[in-house]
Amino acid sequence: MNRIVEKGKTLLVDGPASVSVTSGQVEVFGLKTNVANKIVIREGKRLPFAVNETAAFSISLAEKGSMEEVDGNTVPASWVKAYEDVSNLQVKPATVMVLGNVDSGKTSFCTYLINRLLDKKKKIAVLDGDLGQSDVGPPCTVSYAFVTKPITDLFGLQAKNAIFIGATSPNGTADRVVDGLIQLRNEITANSPDFIVANSDGWTDGEEAVKYKVRLVEKINPDVLLCLQQKDELTPILSSLEKFRKIAVESPSVISQRTGEKRKNLRELGYKKYLRNAKVQSFPLSWLRIEDNELFGLSKTYQNPAIAGKIYNLLGMKPLHFVEQTDRISVIIGKRRWINADNLKKVEEEMKKKVVVIRKGEEEGLLIALHNGEGRFLGIGVIQEIEYLRKNLKILTPVSQDVAMAVIGKVKLDKNMKEIPLFGEENQSELKAFSRL
Numbered sequence: 001m002n003r004i005v006e007k008g009k010t011l012l013v014d015g016p017a018s019v020s021v022t023s024g025q026v027e028v029f030g031l032k033t034n035v036a037n038k039i040v041i042r043e044g045k046r047l048p049f050a051v052n053e054t055a056a057f058s059i060s061l062a063e064k065g066s067m068e069e070v071d072g073n074t075v076p077a078s079w080v081k082a083y084e085d086v087s088n089l090q091v092k093p094a095t096v097m098v099l100g101n102v103d104s105g106k107t108s109f110c111t112y113l114i115n116r117l118l119d120k121k122k123k124i125a126v127l128d129g130d131l132g133q134s135d136v137g138p139p140c141t142v143s144y145a146f147v148t149k150p151i152t153d154l155f156g157l158q159a160k161n162a163i164f165i166g167a168t169s170p171n172g173t174a175d176r177v178v179d180g181l182i183q184l185r186n187e188i189t190a191n192s193p194d195f196i197v198a199n200s201d202g203w204t205d206g207e208e209a210v211k212y213k214v215r216l217v218e219k220i221n222p223d224v225l226l227c228l229q230q231k232d233e234l235t236p237i238l239s240s241l242e243k244f245r246k247i248a249v250e251s252p253s254v255i256s257q258r259t260g261e262k263r264k265n266l267r268e269l270g271y272k273k274y275l276r277n278a279k280v281q282s283f284p285l286s287w288l289r290i291e292d293n294e295l296f297g298l299s300k301t302y303q304n305p306a307i308a309g310k311i312y313n314l315l316g317m318k319p320l321h322f323v324e325q326t327d328r329i330s331v332i333i334g335k336r337r338w339i340n341a342d343n344l345k346k347v348e349e350e351m352k353k354k355v356v357v358i359r360k361g362e363e364e365g366l367l368i369a370l371h372n373g374e375g376r377f378l379g380i381g382v383i384q385e386i387e388y389l390r391k392n393l394k395i396l397t398p399v400s401q402d403v404a405m406a407v408i409g410k411v412k413l414d415k416n417m418k419e420i421p422l423f424g425e426e427n428q429s430e431l432k433a434f435s436r437l
Contacts, residue, residue: 003057003067010074011049012254015041016062024055029075029108030083030115031150039152041065044266046256047152048074076250079109082226083116085247086195089223093125093189095196097220098249099213099237100228102202103258105251107135107154109228110199115150122194126154129181129216130201132169132263137162138274138380139267140367140409142180144188155269161187162377164369166409168267170203174212177201182219198222204233214240264419271367271417274380278398285391289405296323296330296363296386296408298393314346315339320360320388328354332388335361360388365420367409368395372402382413 002022005011013019019039026033027050033039041047043064049057050073059067086096096113100106107130114124124147128136135154137143143162151157163180170177181198188196198220203209214237217225225246227234238246258266290298298321311329312318317339321332329351333339337359344355366383381397393406414420 001059001061003059005049005051005055005057005069007051007054008072009051010070010072010254011051011057011067012046012070012074013041013049013059013061013065013067014046014256015065016043017041017065017067018060019047019049020058021049022056022058024051025053026051026055028152029112030119031152042153042155042266042269044256044258044262045153046254048252048254050075070254074252074254075112076252078248078250079112082109082247082249083113086113086224086226087117087120089195091223093193093196094224095185095198095220095222096224096226097198097200097217097222098226098228099200099204099217099234100202100251101204101230101233103255104202104228104230105255106130106199106202106228107133108252108255109226109249110197111151111154113226114147114197117195117197118147118150123192125188125191125193125196126157127181127184127188127196127198128154128159129177130199131165131167131173131177132201133266134270135199138164139270140164140166140168140380140411141369141377142177142184144184146191146193155273164377164380164407164409166367166369166407166411168411170201170212171208174208174215178212178216178219181216185220204237210236210240213237217241217244267419268417271380271413275382275396275398275417278381278396280384280394280396281400282387283393283395283403283406285393288393288403290393291405291407296321296332296358298386310350311347314343314350316343324351324353328356330356330358332358332360335359360386365412365414366422367411367413368397369407369409370395370397370399370403371405371407373404375405378403383408 021033021035028047098106117124127144129142131140136145136157137159141162141164143159145157145160165173165176167173225244226249227246228249228251230251319331319333323330347355363383363386368381368383370378379399381395384394384396412420412422
């Protein structure tokens with residue numbers, strides 16, 4: 001459809017949609033659109049087309065797409081002032097970190113800031129610390145990229161490097177997130193950028209979130225904190241960060257509030273992006289160093305045959321695989337096998353540990369990250385099957401070369417790349433055990 005929008009107005013378009021400007025002057029998050037360009041908007045994303053000179057649009061809306069016209073420019077004046085303050089920083093690299101709650105406009109503000117800084121021909125790096133709504137790298141990772149031209153969506157960038165966390169929230173993975181972001185920040189700094197724009201996740205509520213955010217900021221040590229507050233949700237965090245320079249930045253009044261389901265949908269687009277051209281590949285377990293697999297214990301075998309034999313006798317069967325952890329024993333059995341509850345209790349009493357029973361097939365769909373021998377991230381995959389007898393791991397992944405290490409995540413996908421529960425209803429005790437890892 002075609003639409004004319006007068007000067008001084010903003011056209012808000014919610015994806016899925018595509019928009020072309022056929023005449024006039026329009027700006028999107030600091031990017032002055034080119035008449036020849038088509039801008040694609042993902043589902044769950046909203047772009048503001050601020051009209052500086054009466055413009056004609058050619059718009060294609062998918063079923064869930066929509067648009068509306070509002071008066072004025074929806075980019076807050078505080079964004080312009082924040083850009084001016086950041087652009088005048090006299091250090092190199094100048095590091096700025098964006099804090100805000102879920103759906104506060106952090107990513108939109110980062111996009112605006114990057115585009116404005118690119119106008120000054122600066123070398124810009126974006127450090128993406130929002131593992132639940134990753135834009136630069138795959139979901140469940142922290143990542144970075146260098147930005148060489150103006151953009152409307154960070155999702156269009158290709159990650160220079162990423163670190164797999166394996167979860168969609170830093171709650172329970174805070175140490176790995178902080179360590180990963182420090183490692184990536186150091187990599188960025190080695191490439192001498194002018195500016196590092198660090199985006200953060202939206203976990204701000206509660207004592208654990210406050211401790212995590214304070215530690216993250218202190219470790220990243222930004223020159224400026226850019227704080228998007230809708231009310232006073234950041235006050236507990238900011239009150240513990242007195243030594244840092246802070247700039248208050250408004251959340252846009254027209255920001256799109258996303259449900260948990262919409263946030264999942266955005267992650268699913270990320271899975272599909274990074275699993276494009278994937279195929280099922282078989283990796284001998286002897287080739288791989290497998291980490292964070294405390295539930296399956298693929299790199300571990302029981303070294304004491306006598307005790308292993310005793311456990312088999314107590315179970316009344318020989319499982320496909322079992323591994324003893326610090327606080328539990330994981331026992332993997334066939335899909336149609338069954339263990340008597342009394343036998344499980346006998347093992348627990350003998351070993352003084354909880355026994356977690358996992359059926360073969362429960363591993364299907366688990367997200368996994370693949371790395372080379374130096375530990376550098378190569379890409380993600382989805383486990384198809386663990387062949388315990390053949391000692392092979394089948395993975396759906398586009399990565400085929402230099403794989404030496406794999407890290408199993410805590411997210412499970414179906415064949416359409418949609419997130420599903422880790423385990424079925426009959427295995428809720430195993431789910432609870434896994435969620436504590």
